[in-house]
Amino acid sequence: MLLVVLENDRGSMDEAAREALTFGRGLAAQMGMPLHGALIGADDAEMVSEAGAYGAEAVYTVAHEVLADFGPEAWGEAAAELVRRLGPGAVLAGGSERGNEVMAQAAARLDLPLVANCIGVQPDEGAGEWTMTRQQWGGSLLEDAKLVSELPMMTTGLHAVAAKPSESAVEPVAEAVEVDLDQSLARTMVKDRVVLEAGVTLSTAPVVIGGGRGVGSAEAFAPLEELAAMLGGRVGCSRAVTNNGWRPHSDQVGQTGTRITPEIYIASGISGAIQHWVGAKASKHILAINIDPEANMVVKADWAVIADLHEVIPAITEEIKRRRA
Numbered sequence: 010m011l012l013v014v015l016e017n018d019r020g021s022m023d024e025a026a027r028e029a030l031t032f033g034r035g036l037a038a039q040m041g042m043p044l045h046g047a048l049i050g051a052d053d054a055e056m057v058s059e060a061g062a063y064g065a066e067a068v069y070t071v072a073h074e075v076l077a078d079f080g081p082e083a084w085g086e087a088a089a090e091l092v093r094r095l096g097p098g099a100v101l102a103g104g105s106e107r108g109n110e111v112m113a114q115a116a117a118r119l120d121l122p123l124v125a126n127c128i129g130v131q132p133d134e135g136a137g138e139w140t141m142t143r144q145q146w147g148g149s150l151l152e153d154a155k156l157v158s159e160l161p162m163m164t165t166g167l168h169a170v171a172a173k174p175s176e177s178a179v180e181p182v183a184e185a186v187e188v189d190l191d192q193s194l195a196r197t198m199v200k201d202r203v204v205l206e207a208g209v210t211l212s213t214a215p216v217v218i219g220g221g222r223g224v225g226s227a228e229a230f231a232p233l234e235e236l237a238a239m240l241g242g243r244v245g246c247s248r249a250v251t252n253n254g255w256r257p258h259s260d261q262v263g264q265t266g267t268r269i270t271p272e273i274y275i276a277s278g279i280s281g282a283i284q285h286w287v288g289a290k291a292s293k294h295i296l297a298i299n300i301d302p303e304a305n306m307v308v309k310a311d312w313a314v315i316a317d318l319h320e321v322i323p324a325i326t327e328e329i330k331r332r333r334a
Contacts, residue, residue: 085114223278
């Protein structure tokens with residue numbers, strides 16, 4: 010079997026888990042083996058059914074008092090124990106921060122190598138070799154590598170594949186697995202959560218209005234805020250903006266900021282350095298507003314308006330008001 014470790018949080022499956030199941034479905038078909046899932050710290054019928062909708066034929070649930078909330082050591086040991094008992098042909102997880110951390114813990118405990126952020130895998134099981142293509146530098150570089158291992162441990166590149174339910178979904182077989190975990194593994198565990206903001210966040214917003222150096226000042230972001238509020242979105246920014254102190258780092262889109270996946274990203278006054286592009290490229294559509302027709306963001310965008318953002322953004326806002334009226 011190909012075993013997918015399913016990232017989840019307090020009764021909800023993460024999008025990275027759906028992406029991993031989608032990626033794993035194709036890989037499992039290549040390898041001629043069934044796709045199974047593992048829910049650590051959860052025994053939820055709805056999540057089991059959801060895993061089935063994405064192709065899992067069986068789901069193993071692992072519950073324990075030290076798995077009451079996320080902890081990389083405990084989750085890593087639980088994943089390693091599942092591998093020891095089930096003997097899968099390959100193990101996969103989504104390439105989120107949690108997914109990579111849990112798989113690194115599990116691989117270390119199993120004394121196996123881990124290949125992270127894969128976007129392509131070609132198995133040669135007879136030779137015990139695996140050819141991998143994986144993302145480096147946030148996706149700005151693709152690396153081809155060969156893995157020689159008795160058991161490949163992998164994570165997918167985050168947002169490298171769009172999550173898509175299986176066309177032949179079935180209700181999976183659910184099996185509870187008991188594991189013996191030492192209490193010391195709870196030393197790294199989520200103990201409390203503080204809500205910093207309510208409502209739509211930058212990473213989940215369906216619309217993001219981005220501003221770069223071309224906005225000109227902190228005060229000049231007001232029209233971007235107005236437009237974002239009208240569209241139910243959020244305002245993001247480039248690193249140059251945070252460096253100038255115009256916006257907090259939490260608003261930064263990029264490799265060292267937030268990676269966004271909106272329906273549309275309106276990038277205004279942003280040149281589009283590779284680090285920013287890494288954070289924005291998973292947007293379904295990109296509209297660039299810039300006075301420079303050769304700017305990287307303009308060249309890569311789906312649509313571009315070559316004009317002053319201080320004229321275009323208010324014009325968009327006024328047109329939306331007119332149509333809604």
